[in-house]
């Protein structure tokens with residue numbers, strides 16, 4: 001595996017690990033606040049991100065690279081509102097998308113079509129996750145401060161769960 005690409009994939013492993021930790025912290029915040037649907041949503045998102053990380057770890061190791069298991073950054077622990085929670089979710093997904101696009105760009109520069117091909121799965125996944133995050137944020141903006149709106153949002157959110 002090309003050294004520069006191995007480094008980028010190891011960086012990506014860290015971003016996925018950070019997202020997993022961030023979403024677990026978000027799930028825990030929602031759980032404590034009594035938003036059980038939102039908590040389940042983020043527990044599942046956290047599991048998904050862990051899956052994305054593991055998929056990269058296995059890929060790097062299978063291609064004669066060496067995956068480095070990173071220390072994760074301390075996630076943000078508290079939020080003033082559901083709106084802030086979901087703004088953080090969208091920002092996190094946009095950040096990961098930008099990093100994946102960068103890996104793809106470097107694969108093309110270095111003519112690593114194998115990794116380029118592998119990363120297409122992540123491109124599709126990011127598209128889906130960003131779309132879900134934007135849809136949920138739009139709904140929260142419509143709801144505003146309406147408490148019964150928050151109740152219904154929490155009750156219905158699992159309908160928007162992604163698949164991987």
Ligand code: OFO
Nearest residue numbers: 019049052096129
């Ligand atoms: Fe790893 O899929 Fe989003 O971030």
